[in-house]
Amino acid sequence: MPTVVLSSGSGALHLTGGVTEFEVEATTFRRLVLELEQRFPGLGKQVEEGMAVAIDGEIFQDAYSAQLRPGSEIVLIPKIGGG
Amino acid sequence: MAKQYVSATINGEQSEFLCETQQSMLDVLRDVIGLTGAKEGCGSGDCGACSIILDGRLVCSCLMLGVEANGTTITTIEGIAQGDKLHPIQQKFLEHAALQCGFCTPGLIVATKALLDENPNPTETEARYWLAGNLCRCTGYDKVIRAVMDAAAVMRGEAA
């Protein structure tokens, strides 16, 4: 199962009751979002609309197409722009 | 206030136009004559984007009234190339990638033309001080100065 880490600076810790790391059964990002929403209401929506995700160190602004592997490190972080 | 009649030689052609007294030469070039190569970056003589050559001298067209142009000879960026043949300065700016956004480029090229007309063999320091009135925010001036020095060498017949 991939491990999901909620970045301490994600601004979403209130949705998980402060839990920052958990395992989620999912092989696609879309499934992951649904699982997150079910487990922590509001988190799935926040991930979809306001957060980026780093999968094994690579940052995705939108990760629907990303495949998750068992043992993948999935970090939910604030979105990033640029100049 | 009636508009003022002005007659000047602009890029080798006799031009006649009417302008309001308070219009700057930059306003006249851009809005009356339609030569939009000179740019307004500040309107106060601090950026050089509106540079033109007036009777052989480099000036900011934003610091000159249109009516003052009467009887003068003016070169703008549009008058630097010979037809479709680029001036060596223009060619070197391209070759050295001395422009990124390109907005300050017309002013820099006109200023460089005035520099090399007066001093065909400037040192890097002389070129930097001469061009200090032309702000460029993209390039850090490195490639601009290289283009200027290379163009000078070409114009002196020293390089390809």
Next chain:
Amino acid sequence: MNYIDSSLKVVGTRPLRPDGVDKVTGRALYSADTRAAGMLWGKILRSPHAHARIVKIDTSKAEAMAGVYAVCSAADFPDIPSEEAFVGEGPMNFRDLAQNVMARGKVLYEGHAVAAVAASTPAVADAALAAIEVTYDVLPYVIDVEDAMAADAPVLHDDMFTAGVDPKPTKASNIAKVVKFKKGDVEAGFAAADVIIEDSYTTQPVHQAYIEPHACLATCAADGQVTIHASSQGHFMIRAYTAKLLGMDMSNIRVNPAEIGGGFGGKTLIYIEPVAVKLSQKSGRPVKIQMSREDVFRGTGPTSGASVTVKLGAKKDGTIVAAQTVLKFQAGAFAGSPINPGCMCGFALYDIENIDVLGYDVVSNRPKVAAYRAPGAPIASFAVESLIDDLASKLGMDPLTLRQKNMAKNGTKTHYGPTHQNIGFEQVLAAVQTHPHWKSALPAGQGRGLACGFWFNIGGESTATVHINEDGSVTVATGSPDIGGSRASMGMMVAEVLGVDISMVKATIADTASIGFTHLTGGSRVTFATGMAATQAAEKVVDELKKRAAMIWEIQPDAVEWRDGKAFPAGSNAGGFEPLDLAELALKAARTGGPVNAEVSVNAQGAGAGFGAHICDVSVDKETGHVKIERYTAIQDVGKAIHPSYVEGQIQGGAAQGIGWALSEEYIYSNKGQMDNPGFLDYRCPVASDLPMIEAVLVEVPNPRHPFGVRGVGEVPIVPPMAAVANAIKGATGLRMPDLPMTPPKIRAAFDAAG
């Protein structure tokens, strides 16, 4: 397909840019360079007050003036509800954007737009603005970030309650948000440290200071369809925001991308377009709005100023075991400073076990901040890289060695979560070590500084089309405005894939009605993301060309090979046909199935992070405090340089802007809360004589997620300069200058204080 290890013929060379001749002859059309028949001149009235309630706006006298065709104020625009979105280059609330474009109820900074007119000439428009009577109830104001955080500070928004604190506050404040990042146990880390060092820093807001002021020309037709000609970092952004702010359908707005005269992040927002459209709707005439330089300084940009503290703990051997920072960022009048990336970037360069970061997003009576190259990172890195230099002194270590000992590598887990992959920081520092500048003896009286920087880089949505024209020449169109030579890099990638000379390929920018959605030119994403779309479109074209050749030869498409711009039979079994080039295939295109084109849209992911290191030598005039940059070298991992000249140019330009940030650029306020230096005379960008040549060294550690290995390059180079210059000043004088800009009066005062 991946070309990273292929032998390349076009990519990596330095051809002339396709838009170059227009730009050196003055023909290129920027936003203010177009006009329309019957055009009116729009002008915007701006608040003289830093903070005031708008009691009344009386436009009757202006409306009655001859030559005035329309007047508008907030009452003419929809009252947009609060709606958070991450659009453009950062978090955005559409209500804030609307109120920034036209003040509603209150003005929140000097320069805030309150009304606008459209008139027959600029002079009439000026007179009309002067005839608008605005009654203000002037309120107390606050400019500085620390002052704005004080309990008794004047509050800008009475519905702003600090987010990110538990429990949710009940009292409104200027602190929009608190963010925290933690890794490990920072207390334990400091307890285990042999050396602890701490300092406080301030930075001032600096403006992107693109030389082209914002301008646009809006035309509203009788059927409600709107055309906007404007320069920006994203014409789709203009369309989306204008539609939102005016309550229009996007399909009724078409935005033509003018050439853009610089942006650096500052043109990722709108300021004037909805106003021009509204004036055009009301007058029935095309309306052009051109900002003055003063308007640009007072009403747009800049990036945040900040107050920062940093604390580091290290072992005697130089291992940094604990790092802590508090960052207070000015957001300007509306929430949304780049506090998140600020919190993430400073320590992202180092492998540190215990990290604690606390950030504040704080509003005050200044213009709303906009993105500026690597938003937030330069502020954090100025503080962190200054303190690391002091730590090296304290440990008696070489500053490069200390950084190498602690540098982030592949597999380093960052304090914000992800683990670094495919990064090239190690290679960058190795390049510093072997560079002649670093190895050279320091001339007498000079100081040398080293500092490093990091930026994530981004990908995102891009569209590109590749057309094989009837004569076999090639056109590539994208939705990305060309801010610094991207037409050249798009054309080069397409030429490489097609196997043709770059002279055969011309790149253009298509308007919002003519190509698929494309996100902003910003965050150094165009060569990466739009380049990916262009590469894939070219590959689709190659596939199609092979099919056409197969049809002509009556063989299977997989029996056709494409190389050097020609179709060949793949081996002798395929048949003995003469190769067909692009011109021959184009000539037969009608008979083989019609025009050969491809359009590809991507949402590119996996933008590789960038790292850079800058070396700076300075001399300091101890009597006047004047600093001269004697030598400057900027080394950066760029992944793969498509057109090295323009990659170098990004690095040189970013370094120059950073030097300005370090030494001379700042917003100066009067005692009335008004900006005292809204022009290039006293807002001091570096001029040509202030700088030496800036040597850009390209390190190429390919990004495996891009077909050519590209990483974004435009953000990183503004991150290191402030600390590089500060560290060089320290080397030359022994003085640590913690407050930007490091102006001559500050340096002279520091000398005097040091005795």
Next chain:
Amino acid sequence: MSNLSYAAPTSVDDAVKLLAGSSGLAKVLSGGTDLLVQMRSGRLKPDLIVDTKKIPGIIGIREENGGFVIGAGTAGAVVEAHAGLNKAWPGLVEALDLIGSTQVQGRCSLAGNLCNASPAADSVPALFAAGAIAVVVGSKGKREVPVEQIPTAPGRTSLAKDEFILEFKLPVRPARSSDAYLRFIPRTEMDIAVVGCGISVTLNEAGVCTAARVSLGAVAPTVLLLADAAAILVGHTLDADTLAKLDAAAQAACKPINDKRGTIEYRTKVAGVLARRVAAIAFDRAAGKSTGKAH
């Protein structure tokens, strides 16, 4: 709406009549590099602009009775290119070379720089140090006025409404005389002086100063001519003691303000620094030891 009139008279009489007859605000235009900025910003709303550049003699440089006469409207760049002035008055030339950009120097004039009456004008301390005389013309005829009597306050001059400057006279230069000008700015170019200093000296054969004029800009409401500081130089070579006294005298004369360009403390200190540096350059030049540019 603006009702701005423009005239380019071709004689002094016509220009004076236009100025005298104007019912509103009349401004003399020579280079325009200050005037146009002030008009654009709305700080100045003239009703009449009298462009003096067509008046015979107002542009150009001539030698007269061993001294130089510079037309009031002569562009800075023309002065900078004049070999004779470079030799006799290098400080004045370098002061003009520091005004704004190359572009601005293509237009700006000594008269404009003086009559704009900014305490920070670069050419003005050099003109004061040179002891230049302004030839003022007006309805009552011609009068010769020492330049230090022209500016009276920021933006104000002693000229009457119908007066303008036709030309400047620079005195005959005794042997072993020279001058220098330095200003301090945060960048290397394009800034307004934080402090400016002009010094003109004459030395005897032993290198002892026999005459001096010292002037400071941007440290008081008008450019200052420092009699005390000049007196310190006269009778001395530039030894350490004299330099220290000069530094102190320059600092003592300062009555600056805090503004966006500098603080009181900083301006005062730098005034002393510049006075020492400028004196050293002027002495070297007067002694024939150096002819190069000071910046």
